[in-house]
Amino acid sequence: MRLVEFKSAGVVELLTRYGQIKLKLNVESSAMLAPNALSETYVFKNDHQVITFSVCEGQGTLNPLDYPKAYHFVELDVSALEGYLLKNTMPTSLKQKELIQAYLAIYDLNIQKNTYYLTPPYFKEVEEKLLYEAP
Numbered sequence: 798m799r800l801v802e803f804k805s806a807g808v809v810e811l812l813t814r815y816g817q818i819k820l821k822l823n824v825e826s827s828a829m830l831a832p833n834a835l836s837e838t839y840v841f842k843n844d845h846q847v848i849t850f851s852v853c854e855g856q857g858t859l860n861p862l863d864y865p866k867a868y869h870f871v872e873l874d875v876s877a878l879e880g881y882l883l884k885n886t887m888p889t890s891l892k893q894k895e896l897i898q899a900y901l902a903i904y905d906l907n908i909q910k911n912t913y914y915l916t917p918p919y920f921k922e923v924e925e926k927l928l929y930e931a932p
Contacts, residue, residue, distance in 0.1 A: 798829045798830065798831055799830060799831075799832065799852050799854070799859050800827055800828075800829055800858045800859065801828055801829075801830050801839075801850075801852060801859045801860075802826065802858045802860060802861075803824060803826055803828070803841055803848075803861065804826055805826060805843055805845075806825050806826065807823075807842055807843030808821065808822065808841070808842050808843070809821070809824055809828055809830070809839060809840070809841050810822075810839070810840045810842070811833060811839055812837065812838050812840060813836060813837055814837070814838075819837065824841075827858070830852045831852065832852050832853050832854055833851050833867055834867070835867050835868075837851075837867070838850075838851060838867070839852060839861070841861060848861050849865060850862070850865055851867035852864065853868075853915055853916060853917040855913055855914050855916045856912045856913050856914055857910065857912060857914055859914075859915075863906060863914070863915065864915055866899075867917065868900075868903070868918075868920075869917060869919060870896060870917060870918065870919035870920055870922070870923045871918065872896065873919070873923055874888070874893055875923055875926045875927055877893050877897065878897050881897055882927075900920070903915045903917065904924075
C-alpha cells in the first residue's frame with residue numbers, strides 16, 4: 798500500500814482495461830492505494846480535474862502526476878539500455894524504446910527525489926544488471 802496525495806477531495810476509481818470499476822473510494826486529500834497491475838488504471842475525479850495515474854512501490858508519498866502509466870521492466874532488454882547509454886543507439890523496437898525512455902525518466906525522478914521514490918516491478922533488477930553484471 799502506498800499513500801497517494803491528491804491535495805483536494807474527490808473520488809478514486811480503479812478501472813480494468815475494459816473500463817469496469819473494481820474499486821471506488823471517496824477521498825479527502827489522500828488515500829492508501831495498492832499498486833495496480835499493467836491492465837488497471839486509477840482515476841481521480843473532482844469538480845475541477847480528472848487525473849489518470851498508476852501506483853507502484855516506492856518511498857514517500859506519491860504524487861499521482863509522477864506516475865501516469867504502470868510499467869513493468871521484466872521485458873526491458875538491459876543490453877539495449879546499455880547500448881543507448883553508452884553509444885546513444887536506440888533499438889528499433891518501439892516497445893524497447895518506450896521501456897528505455899520510461900526507465901530513464903523514472904531513474905531521473907528517483908535521483909531528483911534522492912530515494913527510490915518510484916520502484917515499478919523489476920526496476921531494481923534492471924539497475925543491478927546494468928551496474929553490477931559484466932557485459
